Every structure is written in structure tokens, then in C-alpha cells.
Amino acid sequence: MEAVRTIPDMELVANLRSGSRMEESVKAIYRNYFDGLCWYVMNNSGSRQDAEDIFQEVVVSFIELVQKDKFRGESSIKTFLFSLNRHTWLNELKRRGRALAREEKFEKGQPGTEMDVSHLIAGREAKEQVMQLVSQLGENCQKILIMFYYDNLSIKEMLESLNYENEQVVRNKKYKCLKQLELMITQNPALKEQLKNLLHE
């Protein structure tokens, strides 16, 4: 059985912010908080599958907030995730057209946190559009751009795991892929606006 080390909140946040030991940190979030939060969805008209989907969204939102420096440890991770989880699920219920009247009134406290959370979740559709947008690139382009801009690998490191002749070819390919994505955004002004709201917040 995999040995699991408990990661303190501060260390977890620092890892997520820097992007180092990401997998270990995300797993820690799941191990520490999933069981405690899934009941909320399941007790409010949701299925286990809903609870899982919502938690996945919550984790992505939390990491993005941390990386944008919008979570600075004012509350515990648990409290913050609970708030994100509740907002995300209530939004989903509203989208499904059967919001629970009794849940309309949010719990007291942490008004600042609630505002930030609501604001972030307003960009959910845009996030789905990001997924669709980048998915439209070829597999190679996705791989190259993720390696460079998400995994922060150097061109040299990329060459080691890609089937290209030399670094210049990788560099050219990366350039063309980014330009292709840029063109796709330029050609869709509505999407561009949504991306601005989502990504530059």
C-alpha cells in the first residue's frame, strides 16, 4: 500500500503555487477532503457521481485561485474548499433548473471569501470552452504546448521525449502550434472575451 505522508496546509499551498510536487499535493487534497465534502452534494439532491464531478471542479478552481494568489491562507483549506464546493454545486443546481430554495441563503461569515469564490465559478462555461479549444489542436501540438507552458520543460528536455531531429525543429513546431491556437482565438471574438475574463482575472 502506498505510504501517505500528511502535508501541512502551508506546504500544500506552496506546492500548488509553485507547481512542484503537484501530483502528490492534489492527491493529498483528495485524501484529506473528498470524503468530508462529498456528503454535501449527496445530501442536496446530488448523486455520488455528481459529488465526484463537483469535487474535481473544486480542486481545479482551488489550484487556480492559489496560483493567482487569491487564496493566502486567510481561512483553512478545509473551510475554503467547503465554500467552493457549496457554490459550485448550487450553481450546478441552478443550471439544471432546480435550485434548492433553502440553500439560496448562504451560510454566514467569510464574505470576502464568498465573493472571490462566486466570481471564479462564474467562469465555468469558459473553462469548458478552454478544454474544447485546446482539444481542437492536433495531439502533437497539445503535447508540445503542454510540455513547454504547463510542465515548464526546456526545449532540450522536450527533445529528449519527442521524436524530432533537433532543438530548432521543436522550437519551430512549438511556435507554429502557439500561432495556430492564437489564430483560433482571434477568429472567435466572443470566445476571446470569455477567455480574457477567465484567464486574466
Next chain:
Amino acid sequence: MNNSTNDMSEKLVKYLDGELAGAEKEDIERQLAADPALQEELETLKLAREAVRSYGLQKQVAGIHRQMMNEAQAPVRNIGSTRRIIRYSMSIAAGIFIIFLGITTYNYLTISANKLFNDNYRPYELPTNRDMTNLAISPVEKAYREKNYAEVIRLAGINDSLPVKENFLLAMSYLELKDDSKAITNFKKVIIANESEATNVRKEEAEYYLSLTYLRSKDYDHALELMNKIQDNPNHLYHEKITGNLVTKIKRLR
């Protein structure tokens, strides 16, 4: 696009990547300050970069999510009770050993393609958290959500230009109805359509379920070929599903 525009775009990307310094950097910053179109291009490039980062994060979390949900579904092992069980089991070690040996032998002798398939197969479920109110759901998708696989096949049969997504649902429906040969044909169509268009629409899903279909049809070589491909790609949606244990068992069946 002419060469000078190309050169400028390349410089802009280098600037975005933080690869320009000194005079080159100052030069492009001067041009940026004077040229709104160039500023707009840089702004869009930044959006493209951020979109990739957001996509990368969502994909990574999705991968870990699947892994953790599988872990959550496994029997919960409580360390304290495990110790107690071990202590207790020591007293009847011989008995347990015999039972264990019996079960292991039984499993070994009864491994079959169908059993492996059933152990690993989970029906594909369409995402439930989409904006169901704003997105039109096609009749094929609706029938699939309702698990009306025969209807999916009927509807797909009257559509001459079936979208790739729905072609995948058609393949899944054949798989559900145990028509492996047609499932294989349609999974292949999904993969080929993606490869010819350089897209990734249900391609990884099709690869995974095609490998399981090959397994059930006892075409172990093709199943292993696909599973090895999925295993070798840590970014593959189903990377975590293809365990070493599964591959070993299939090799034993060959």
C-alpha cells in the same frame, strides 16, 4: 503572411517566453508601445498560453481524479483493524493459507477473457455536469444517456454523416449489446477520423474501449498493442486503467 510579419511574430513569441534580452527586448517593447495591432497580437498570444496552462491543469487533475476515485472504490483498509486481523489470523494461519492457496489456484485456472473484461469494464458515462439547459442534446446522445442502445444504433443508421462523438456512442452501444465486431469497426472509425483531422474527440476513450473489446473477442495481440500504447503515454486519459497486472494476465491468456 510575409517574412517580416513572420519574423515579428517569432520575436513576439520569444518575448512572451522571456527569451529576449538587452537591445532586442528594448526594441520590441518600443514597437509594442507604438503599435496597437502588435499589442493585440501579444495579448492573444498570452491568452493562448494561459489556455494551454488551464487545459494542462484540468487534464492533470482529471487524471488524478480518476485514480483517486478508483482508490476510493477499493475496499477501505483500516490500519488498526488490519493489525487486529493479522494477529487473529496468525492463530489460524494454516487454515487461511490453504484457503488462499485454493482461491489463487482457482483464479489462475479460471482466468478468461470474459472475466478480465468484466473485471475491467465500466460503462462509459457521458459527463453529467455540462450545461444541460443550454446545450442541445442530440437524439443519439439522449438515447445513450437513457441506456437505450438499440435506439442509438437505429438512429445512427439513419444518419449519413454521424459526428465523431456520436460514432463513439454507437461503438459503445454495440459493445454494450455484445456485438464486438461492429464495436471494433466503429471504434476504429473514431480513431481514424481523429487521426485524419488531427483532433482528439473521444479518441482516447475509443482506444481504451477498443482494447477491451479486443480482449473480449480474444484478439490478445491487438488488445496488448493498444494497452501498451496507453501505458506508455502518462497523459492518456486511461493511463491509470491499464495496470501491469492486467497486461500480465492478458499475456498469460495468449
